[in-house]
Amino acid sequence: MSPRSSRIRNVFEPLDSSLVTKMWQERFGISEQAFSGCKFFRKARSIWAISDVDLPALSYEAIGMRIMNCKDRPWKPTTSALQIFGQYATKNIIHLNQEEAMVFLEGGSQAIESKCENGYVVVFYRGDVLGCGLYSHGKLVSQIPKERRMASTVKGAECEA
Amino acid sequence: MYMDCLDRYREIVPDYVGFRAIQSLPLYNSARINTLKIEREKLLERLEEEGVLFRSFEWYPLGLKLDIESPGKLLENLLGFIHIQEELSMVPPLVLDPQPGECVLDLCASPGSKTTQISQMMENRGIVIANEPSLARVAPLRSNCERLGVLNVAVTRYDGRNFPRGPFDRVLVDAPCSSEGRERRGPGVLSRCSRERSLDLGVLQLSLLRNALRLTKPGGIVVYSTCTYAPEENELVVQEVLEDAEDLRLEKVSIAGLQECPGITEWNGKRLNDALSCTARYYPHINDTGGFYVAKIIKN
Secondary structure, three states, X not given: OOOOOOOOOXXXXXXXXXXXXXXXXXXXXXXXXXXXXXXXXXXXXXXXXEEOOOOOOOXXXXXXXXXXXXXXXXXXXXXXXXXXXHHHOOOXXXXXXXXXXXXXXXXXXXXXXXXXXXXXXXXXXXXXXXEEEEEEOOEEEEOOOHHHOOXXXXXXXXXXX | OHHHHHHHHOOOOOOHHHHHHHOOOOOOEEEEEOOOOOOHHHHHHHHHHOOOEEEEOOOOOOEEEEEOOOHHHOHHHHOOOEEEOOHHHHHHHHHHOOOOOOEEEEOXXXXXXXXXXXXXXXXXXXXXXXXXXXHHHHHHHHHHHHHOOOOOEEEEOOOHHHOOOOOEEEEEEEOOOOOHHHOOOOOOHHHHOOHHHHXXXXXXXXXXXXXXXXXXXXXXXXXXXXXXXXXXXXXXXXXXXXXXXXXXXXXXXOEOOEOOEEOOOEEOOEEOOHHXXXXXXXXXXXXXXXXXXXXXXXXX
């Protein structure tokens, strides 16, 4: 079954690994070894990755990490997933300088020259993956979730122990 | 004055005057290095480069005291290289001592500081079930797991008293409590504390701990922790479960470099189980921390 199947069910369904790894290979050149030790589930239009163990028979709210959203075309990787798997990307990568990185971390858009294909890209700064960006016709739009942006960290980020 | 709810601990807290005096001193900021995303040495180098002043805990190399006003704003925090966490909150996972590949339950998980520490101790292998009944509290739990790059945690939303099935190798019950030990972090906590409130919480805590023990494999380990001084929420809860079953024993809680006081064995003139001295009380004036209670129970 395709991960973009129109059948929407609000339960976690196991998903064939090769389906998922092929998508990451095509867009980012990430080899399937990067995902070894993981298995995948689909819930509605999201795909989740978790360590490859037998899950106890429970009713789950979340299974591992939500790694991609297949609601729209093209599919969108989450910033959390790129921070783990994006380091293995070999294409559709953008490296930012300090000034550009700050704009990106604040959730902004900016003109960036790149040979990337249009679409979602892995954004790096000083060798670290910052997260997901949307690149289109020379413009990079930050896809960092609001609660993880630079400006919003004054409140909320310091959760209690 | 609200701090008078501490008065009833006059007889059990060593250097009671020092204990009272430190309550009004704010706690320093601290963080845990997230080894799922960065090596300790690399993180320390980064902080040095950025001119952030820090000091490692004496008892835990992954714990850092940070001399900075808003550590949450650090890029290292946004990228999940560190997690802002109170010093003593790092103790229960160390006592639990989860191993890679095991099946572990964190019964009262949000906001996930201990969950994610357990996950990193397990090197993202095996499985941690992070249970949190409140939908509102699931959001910070999930967000912390995702930011910290955790891949071995699944979230459930059961009432912990009725969490349906195991079995688990290890269970952490970091129980909802009156939080008296958090006064230095959030002044005013003590205004909501009283013996009556502790007695009410004790009923909930006992149900949680009983269920945790039911869900644990023979030979498995349950760690029970609170951030309060109230015996009604600590030793008295543990004593009840020890009376319930003969197959339980307490193991001494002790962390090298961090000074604990033994759990009390007498309260209000009543003798308690002597084994409770194996449990640990951490007081704020002894290690310059918050306050915590930790018990380690082995199910034979």
